[in-house]
Amino acid sequence: MRKINWTTIRLVLMIGIMIFLYSFSTMRNAGRKIVRTDVEFEGENTPFVTHEMVNNLLIQNFNGSSTVQKDKLDLNSLEHTLGKNKMIAKAEVYATIDGTLKALVTQKTPIARVSNEKGSYYIDYQGGEMPLSDNFTARVPLLDGEMNQENREGLVEVFKRIHDDDFLKKNITGVQVLSTGSLIMTNRNYGYRILFGKSINVDKKFDNYKAFYQHALKDTLIGKYKLINLKFTQQVVCTK
Numbered sequence: 123m124r125k126i127n128w129t130t131i132r133l134v135l136m137i138g139i140m141i142f143l144y145s146f147s148t149m150r151n152a153g154r155k156i157v158r159t160d161v162e163f164e165g166e167n168t169p170f171v172t173h174e175m176v177n178n179l180l181i182q183n184f185n186g187s188s189t190v191q192k193d194k195l196d197l198n199s200l201e202h203t204l205g206k207n208k209m210i211a212k213a214e215v216y217a218t219i220d221g222t223l224k225a226l227v228t229q230k231t232p233i234a235r236v237s238n239e240k241g242s243y244y245i246d247y248q249g250g251e252m253p254l255s256d257n258f259t260a261r262v263p264l265l266d267g268e269m270n271q272e273n274r275e276g277l278v279e280v281f282k283r284i285h286d287d288d289f290l291k292k293n294i295t296g297v298q299v300l301s302t303g304s305l306i307m308t309n310r311n312y313g314y315r316i317l318f319g320k321s322i323n324v325d326k327k328f329d330n331y332k333a334f335y336q337h338a339l340k341d342t343l344i345g346k347y348k349l350i351n352l353k354f355t356q357q358v359v360c361t362k
Contacts, residue, residue: 159223170209170229170255179203180215180225200225208253211246232260233281234297236269245269247285249278263307267299276321280305283324289332304353312345319353327352334358 161176163169180200197215204213204227212228230252232244244252244260263284269277280297284290296308297318307316318327331352338344338360351359 158221159225161225161227164226164228166229166231168229168231168260169258170260171207171227172257175207176204176225176227179207180223208251209255211248231285232262233278233285234265235260235262236265238268245278245281247282249274263294264296265299266296269299273299273303273321276324277305279324280318280321283328287328289335290328293335312347314344314347315349317349317351317353323355326355330355330358334360 159177159180161173163171180203182203197217200215200223201213204210204215204225209229210227211230214226215223217223230244230250231247232252233247234245235254236243236245242254244254244262245265246252263281265277265281277297277299284294293309293311294307294316295310298306298308300306303320305318305321307318309316316331331350334350335344338347346362347360349361351361353359
């Protein structure tokens with residue numbers, strides 16, 4: 123008579139119970155309903171999109187129902203819906219055990235504002251176009267002139283450099299694009315213009331400008347200059 127292997131039997135029973143409990147839990151969780159939404163914004167505190175706007179986009183996918191079962195949710199579709207909003211860079215949507223539909227939203231970051239006969243809009247950090255918002259106005263340099271396929275990459279590099287530097291972000295208020303491709307910038311505190319030249323050697327030119335600014339403040343001559351020429355990377359030429 124073969125001896126019964128109780129260890130094997132107990133192991134099989136335990137595995138069976140675990141599978142049953144997991145299946146039961148999964149089915150019960152899928153049958154639960156979403157009873158609330160929770161929107162959280164990541165990154166910079168720039169409220170171009172409000173909690174209410176995101177909530178409305180989510181609720182529209184529930185076909186007007188105040189509650190919906192978890193297993194009826196298409197999270198990829200919800201993320202795609204939020205991602206189509208021209209103010210939103212990225213969205214992550216998931217459901218929690220307690221019936222909360224959470225949305226983690228990253229808004230686009232504007233780095234310049236364009237205003238011409240075609241309309242007004244922002245240039246975002248990735249170089250794309252971003253509409254203005256009724257909820258918030260970004261304090262970014264104004265671009266005067268045309269941004270096209272030829273100069274877009276260089277201009278985006280210039281504006282990103284301004285955005286990422288605390289001093290430049292506070293100091294540079296506008297960038298004009300000349301027909302030659304050269305850039306002329308205006309500053310917040312003084313009446314001089316900055317002849318930047320073409321969008322090459324960007325870091326070196328801005329480093330030269332910051333060094334000039336600190337030196338000119340010390341000798342109190344900064345208010346007398348009319349033009350600061352940064353075209354030559356080895357020196358800064360100032361005109362009174």
